[in-house]
Amino acid sequence: MTFQFDLLYTDQSSHARAGRWMTPHGIVETPAFMPVGTRASVKGVWPSQLAEVGTQMVLANTYHLALRPGEDVVADMGGLHQFMNWEGPILTDSGGFQVFSLADLRSLDDEKAVFKSHIDGSLLELSPERAVAIQESLGADCIMCLDECPALPATSEKMQAAVDRTTLWAKRCRDAQKRDDQALFGIVQGGIDASMRERSATGLLPLDFPGYAIGGLSVGEPPPEMYRTLDFTVPHLPEDRPRYLMGVGRPIDIIEAVLRGIDLFDCVMPTRNARNAMAFTSQGTVKMRNLKHQRDESPLDPACECPTCTQFSRAYLRHLFISGEMLGPMALSVHNIAYYQRLVRDLRSAIRENRSQEFRSLHLAAQTPDS
C-alpha cells in the first residue's frame, strides 16, 4: 500500500486530530507543516537543515518549475526528490493559483486557462490534464487537482461557476492520472460562503480522492472569517483522509485550524519573514534589526535548539541584518522553520493529551508585543 492515513487520536477538547500518513517517500506525522520550496529550493536553507529542524515534507510550485527549468528537465534529472536532494515526501500544487495570481490571464473557460508567463511573456496553457501531466513529470508524492480560485469578494454567480468548474476539473484530473504512486487531492473552493463550500465538497466527495485540500482561504479575508469557514467546511470532509489547508499561515492560524480538524499546512511565512528580519519565537515575534538587540548576548529563542539559536547571539544576528550579510536571512530562515516544526510537534503531543484547547491559550498568553 503506497499511501495510508492512520488517524491515531482525536482530541476530546476540540476537533484536532493526530495522524500518521504513509507516502512513497516516508511517513508524515500530522498535523504537519510543509516549508515552501517554490523553485525546488526552500530559500536560504540547505535540504539537510530542513531535516535537521524536523521537516518531514516540503512543497514545491508546479507553475514556477514548469516555466523554469521545465518539468521535462526535472524528470530527466530523476524527478523532484533527486533534483533538489530531498529524500522525504513532497507535495506540488497544480499551478492554478499562480496562473490566477501571478501570470497575465488571457482567457479562461471550462477547457483551460491561457496565460502569459511572468518571466518572458510567452503564451502558455493550463488544463486539468496538463496540470496532472506536469505534476506526474515532477514526481511529487502528493499532487493537486487544478482548481479555480476566484478573488474575494466574488459575486455568488461567479463563485458558483468557479466551484462547479473546480468540480468538473477535479473529475478530469482524476481521469487523467496515470501514475499510481502519487496521491491526487481534490480542492474544496467556495470562498467564505457556507452553501458554496458545501456545494464544492458535495461535488468532490463522490470522486473519492485520497485526501482533500481547502483552497481559497488566506487570500486577504480577516482571520475570523477563515476560522468560521473551516467550522462549516471541515465537517463535510471524510474523517479518514488527510485534510490540507493551503497557504496557511501565521502560527495562531495553524493552531486554530488544527483545532478545527486540519492535518496539513504550507506557508512561505517562515522563510519570507526571515528574509525581512522577522523571527518567530516562543515569546512572540522579534524584529531582528531593532537597536535593543545590539548588545544582547542571549539566543534568539531560549526555547529553541536550532542551529541558529545554539550558535548565534541576538547581537550577531542583528549585526548580520544591519550589514546586509546573507547569513542573516539564512540563519533566521532555519530558525523560523524550526519554530514552525516545533509548533506542529507540540500540537501533536497536546492532541494526544487532550490539551489542544489549552495549547492555544498558552500560545496566546506567551505572545508579547513585537520586540
Place this chain on the structure above:
Amino acid sequence: MTFQFDLLYTDQSSHARAGRWMTPHGIVETPAFMPVGTRASVKGVWPSQLAEVGTQMVLANTYHLALRPGEDVVADMGGLHQFMNWEGPILTDSGGFQVFSLADLRSLDDEKAVFKSHIDGSLLELSPERAVAIQESLGADCIMCLDECPALPATSEKMQAAVDRTTLWAKRCRDAQKRDDQALFGIVQGGIDASMRERSATGLLPLDFPGYAIGGLSVGEPPPEMYRTLDFTVPHLPEDRPRYLMGVGRPIDIIEAVLRGIDLFDCVMPTRNARNAMAFTSQGTVKMRNLKHQRDESPLDPACECPTCTQFSRAYLRHLFISGEMLGPMALSVHNIAYYQRLVRDLRSAIRENRSQEFRSLHLAAQTPDS
C-alpha cells in the same frame, strides 16, 4: 608559549615550506588559506561549514567592523571568536587598505589618516595606535600593523615615503600593543621595486615581529610582476616566522607564491566568484549558468567531497542560479572554499614529498578552458 611556528619541511625542488603554527585558538597547518569574513561572516557560509571543508583560520576586516557594529560591541560580546561563532584562529587586517581604497581619504600625514566613512560619511581617524587598539578590542589571534599601500604606478619618491611611513607606523604599532596573546605582523611594502622592498624589509626586521606580511601586491599588476616581486622580497624575510601574502589570489597565484616560500593567504575570490556563478574545480573554472549544464546529472567536481558536490548535480546548481535562488551562491561558496582548502592541503602533502614543482605542472595541465 602562546605562539610557535615550526618549520616542518622545505621542498628540495623549490622554496616551498610546510609548517605548523600554534595560536591561542588552535593550530594552523601551512601553507594555509583564510576565507574572508569581511563583516565577521564569510558570505553565504555557516561557520560549521567552514570547518567542515577544512578551514583552519579566517580573516575579518577591521575597517568594516570598526564602522559596524563597532569594535566596542564586538568586545562586549566576548570578542570576534564568540561574536561570529568561530572557535579557530582569526586574523584581522589593520583597516588601512580599506581607508586608502574604499573610504574618502581627507588627509594623511605621519601622524594619522583622516577619512570619511563609506557608510554614513562621518569623519574618522586611523593612526597606528588606533589600529592596534581596535584590533585588540576585536581580539583576533593575529593582527596587522597599519601600513600605507600606495596605488600603482607610484613615483619612487612617493613609494619611498610610503615605505618609510610604513616602517615608522610599524614601530608605533609594536609600541602600542598591550595584549600579549595576539601576534602582531609587520607588513613589507614597496610595490614591484626590488630596492624598495629591500628598504621596507630592512626597516621592519629590527622590530622583530613574530611574522611578516607582504602587502601592496594583487592590486592590479600582471601576475608575473607579482611572482618576480616575491622572488626578490621573500629572501629578506626570516625563515623561522610565518610569511603572509595579503589578498592573494587565484589558485595558480597561490601555487606560485607557495613555491616562493609563502605560508599564509587570504582572498575574497572563492566566495565573490561563487556569488557570480563561477566555480573552481579540479578541471578548471566552471560557469554555472552555462546552458551545457542544463541536464548534467554529474557533480560540479567529481574530485570534491564537499556538501555541494555530494548533494547537488550541475543541473540543479544551474537551475538555482538561473532562478536567482540563494542556495546557488551558498552552495558554490561552500564548494569554492572547499576547493581552496583542498588546494593548500594537497600543496602541504606535495611539499613533504618534494613535489611542489610537479604539483604546479599538474595543476596547469589539468585546467581546461572556462566551461
